[in-house]
Amino acid sequence: MIRCAVVGATGFTGIELIKILVRHPGVSLTALTTRQDKPIPVNDLIPVLSRKTSLVVRNYAWKELLRSADLFFICLPHTEAAQTAAKLFRAGKIVIDLSADARLKRASDYVTWYGHKHPAPQILKKSVYGLPEIYREKIREANLIANPGCYPTGAALALWPLVKRGLIELDSIIIDAKSGVSGAGKKLSPAAHFCEVDQNFKAYKVNTHQHTPEIEQTLSDQAGRPVKVTFVPHLLPIDRGILSTVYARRKKGVNPAAVVKAFQEAYADEAFVRFRGEGVFPPVKDTTGTNFCDIGVAADCAGGRIIVISAIDNLLKGASGQAVQNMNIRFDFPEGQGLL
Numbered sequence: 001m002i003r004c005a006v007v008g009a010t011g012f013t014g015i016e017l018i019k020i021l022v023r024h025p026g027v028s029l030t031a032l033t034t035r036q037d038k039p040i041p042v043n044d045l046i047p048v049l050s051r052k053t054s055l056v057v058r059n060y061a062w063k064e065l066l067r068s069a070d071l072f073f074i075c076l077p078h079t080e081a082a083q084t085a086a087k088l089f090r091a092g093k094i095v096i097d098l099s100a101d102a103r104l105k106r107a108s109d110y111v112t113w114y115g116h117k118h119p120a121p122q123i124l125k126k127s128v129y130g131l132p133e134i135y136r137e138k139i140r141e142a143n144l145i146a147n148p149g150c151y152p153t154g155a156a157l158a159l160w161p162l163v164k165r166g167l168i169e170l171d172s173i174i175i176d177a178k179s180g181v182s183g184a185g186k187k188l189s190p191a192a193h194f195c196e197v198d199q200n201f202k203a204y205k206v207n208t209h210q211h212t213p214e215i216e217q218t219l220s221d222q223a224g225r226p227v228k229v230t231f232v233p234h235l236l237p238i239d240r241g242i243l244s245t246v247y248a249r250r251k252k253g254v255n256p257a258a259v260v261k262a263f264q265e266a267y268a269d270e271a272f273v274r275f276r277g278e279g280v281f282p283p284v285k286d287t288t289g290t291n292f293c294d295i296g297v298a299a300d301c302a303g304g305r306i307i308v309i310s311a312i313d314n315l316l317k318g319a320s321g322q323a324v325q326n327m328n329i330r331f332d333f334p335e336g337q338g339l340l
């Protein structure tokens with residue numbers, strides 16, 4: 001049994017992790033943390049949990065936390081997460097960080113997109129980016145796994161088969177993505193208020209969203225040269241789910257059949273990516289409550305354009321489900337354990 005802790009267990013991703021991990025046969029949940037003084041029984045925090053449990057979320061002193069587990073899921077806001085991840089990693093623990101703090105390889109990108117210096121830049125060289133469909137072999141060996149962001153998961157899975165095979169013009173990529181409100185976490189802000197979101201639909205952080213360099217980093221790695229994208233996120237009046245509509249131009253001489261084949265071959269053996277085929281476009285609801293990413297493609301559009309549509313649940317394939325998938329890979333459990 002792997003002893004595992006969830007740090008920041010009262011938030012949206014922490015709660016999803018607890019829901020999965022209480023049923024996982026390979027792990028024992030030994031610490032669930034909050035900053036709050038009053039302990040919270042898990043059955044009160046998650047009333048939908050069908051399993052009766054004596055688990056409690058509570059405040060831990062650092063030394064007690066360190067002794068409590070071997071694997072730590074960090075579900076803290078970015079910037080908060082970095083020091084905790086660094087200290088746990090230094091202490092020889094295995095860390096899966098759901099925040100953005102271990103994802104970007106260049107600390108200067110963090111300054112540009114997050115607006116301040118990285119609090120623990122030493123972790124950036126040690127972390128492995130935890131997108132299993134691309135980096136599975138590195139994840140097997142990693143002690144610090146940077147779990148990908150929700151938008152970058154949907155965008156990268158829609159694009160990397162095309163980028164890797166050199167099928168599209170790299171300067172033609174446009175990602176038009178829409179997310180449910182849980183993407184912003186449980187802390188209330190005016191923009192996420194019910195009256196702002198309900199019956200409304202709007203773009204935000206146009207061309208300035210902090211997930212842009214993360215998407216570019218993955219695609220650049222796959223292309224073997226720098227890739228820039230246009231990324232426009234939108235807020236949908238739904239709880240959870242991300243639909244990404246991605247546009248790119250086919251390279252001259254590349255026929256539409258090669259585009260379809262790239263997706264078929266990339267995902268033939270993947271448990272969690274369902275390529276729905278040419279002309280079949282997934283709605284977000286097909287992935288709600290699951291760790292699946294569903295993908296459809298229109299490979300033969302006017303002007304040589306390709307349209308790829310991907311759907312995920314931001315809290316599962318975009319966060320906690322993918323974190324468990326990474327744990328399964330790292331500890332040699334069946335990859336779908338607890339998730340299928």
Ligand SMILES: NC(=O)c1ccc[n+]([C@@H]2O[C@H](COP(=O)([O-])OP(=O)(O)OC[C@H]3O[C@@H](n4cnc5c(N)ncnc54)[C@H](OP(=O)(O)O)[C@@H]3O)[C@@H](O)[C@H]2O)c1
Binds near residue numbers: 013075149184315319
């Ligand atoms: N939501 C998503 O779809 C999603 C997807 C991918 C990645 N992520 C990332 O995963 C991390 C957790 O996201 P989340 O959606 O679970 O966030 P959340 O709902 O806001 O929860 C974060 C938790 O961290 C704790 N916390 C500790 N220090 C904090 C501080 N200084 N300010 C605020 N909260 C603090 C809070 O618990 P207490 O108040 O009980 O201490 C809170 O419950 C974030 O870095 C986020 O960017 C989120």
